[in-house]
Amino acid sequence: xxxxxxxxxxxxxxxxxxxxxxxxxxxxxxxxxxxxxxxxxxxxxxxxxxxxxxxxxxxxxxxxxxxxxxxxxxxxxxxxxxxxxxxxxxxxxxxxxxxxxxxxxxxxxxxxxxxxxxxxxxxxxxxxxxxxxxxxxxxxxxxx
Amino acid sequence: xxxxxxxxxxxxxxxxxxxxxxxxxxxxxxxxxxxxxxxxxxxxxxxxxxxxxxxxxxxxxxxxxxxxxxxxxxxxxxxxxxxxxxxxxxxxxxxxxxxxxxxxxxxxxxxxxxxxxxxxxxxxxxxxxxxxxxxxxxxxxxxx
DNA sequence: TATGAAGTTGATATTCATTATCATGATGAA
DNA sequence: TTCATCATGATAATGAATATCAACTTCATA
Numbered sequence: 001x002x003x004x005x006x007x008x009x010x011x012x013x014x015x016x017x018x019x020x021x022x023x024x025x026x027x028x029x030x031x032x033x034x035x036x037x038x039x040x041x042x043x044x045x046x047x048x049x050x051x052x053x054x055x056x057x058x059x060x061x062x063x064x065x066x067x068x069x070x071x072x073x074x075x076x077x078x079x080x081x082x083x084x085x086x087x088x089x090x091x092x093x094x095x096x097x098x099x100x101x102x103x104x105x106x107x108x109x110x111x112x113x114x115x116x117x118x119x120x121x122x123x124x125x126x127x128x129x130x131x132x133x134x135x136x137x138x139x140x141x142x143x144x
Numbered sequence: 145x146x147x148x149x150x151x152x153x154x155x156x157x158x159x160x161x162x163x164x165x166x167x168x169x170x171x172x173x174x175x176x177x178x179x180x181x182x183x184x185x186x187x188x189x190x191x192x193x194x195x196x197x198x199x200x201x202x203x204x205x206x207x208x209x210x211x212x213x214x215x216x217x218x219x220x221x222x223x224x225x226x227x228x229x230x231x232x233x234x235x236x237x238x239x240x241x242x243x244x245x246x247x248x249x250x251x252x253x254x255x256x257x258x259x260x261x262x263x264x265x266x267x268x269x270x271x272x273x274x275x276x277x278x279x280x281x282x283x284x285x286x287x288x
Numbered sequence: 289t290a291t292g293a294a295g296t297t298g299a300t301a302t303t304c305a306t307t308a309t310c311a312t313g314a315t316g317a318a
Numbered sequence: 319t320t321c322a323t324c325a326t327g328a329t330a331a332t333g334a335a336t337a338t339c340a341a342c343t344t345c346a347t348a
Contacts, residue, residue, distance in 0.1 A: 024326070041305080056328070061305095079276060120257075126250075128281045130280050131277065132278045198298075
């Protein structure tokens with residue numbers, strides 16, 4: 001999915017909800033797309049402020065909420081209590097390897113694990129909705 | 145592991161840290177052990193207050209922290225933002241199936257998934273520390 | 289069993305992330 | 319251009335968790 005696609009998804013979502021465009025929303029989306037992934041709200045705030053200093057903190061949260069609603073963003077509540085937001089390509093689910101020293105995120109996917117998870121849902125009579133797998137460890141460069 | 149074992153672990157931990165026993169700590173541990181698992185701090189607070197009304201909120205948090213430190217308790221930060229504490233039998237790691245309607249927790253374990261996770265750590269050169277797998281869905285009784 | 293150093297407590301203040309409020313400003317269909 | 323509606327920034331408010339502090343316990347020692 002290109003940035004253009006993402007922007008269109010956002011526009012369409014605003015349209016269906018009778019919401020309006022705004023410079024702030026576009027600016028936030030742009031920085032969100034351009035930046036590395038897995039930002040905190042505060043980190044995104046700092047990024048956006050560089051180009052659009054007038055943007056307020058509340059608008060960051062409001063826009064992140066919209067992005068989550070339209071599927072472009074995923075909210076990650078980590079075990080250390082922080083919340084991070086990552087750009088989500090709907091077509092590409094993944095889990096995370098997280099370095100507990102430097103905070104590095106690696107996106108991983110193991111089809112076999114995914115399959116076994118569905119088997120677990122099934123075994124307990126659950127209707128699967130989503131899952132959350134975070135693998136915490138120490139990355140190669142931190143482990144020297 | 146019996147409750148008696150757990151209490152001994154807690155006592156030993158206090159001893160090694162030169163910490164003291166107290167009625168409050170024992171009362172909290174007892175309720176924590178007796179109750180169902182996966183309590184919020186507030187739920188535990190309410191439980192404890194029934195028997196020991198004078199116990200303050202801060203002491204609940206302080207004691208939960210100690211219990212986590214000595215391995216009797218695991219803190220779960222859930223995707224809905226709530227934090228729950230579960231009694232942890234060190235010998236028995238498990239993951240969770242969580243019903244998004246009624247909040248039911250089912251403890252599950254798939255040795256094959258565990259094995260594949262270690263393979264993932266390995267494939268990316270990570271030193272494994274821990275992981276976190278939450279499966280969200282709708283349980284049988286909520287799906288009727 | 290009395291002492292006292294050190295740890296513990298409850299109440300409360302504080303912090304921090306997030307959300308709600310509200311007066312003012314921006315958007316866009318007509 | 320109008321104007322109903324929505325969005326915004328500033329700020330207040332919330333809620334969970336932690337820090338502070340004076341008063342109270344604990345427990346090793348005398």
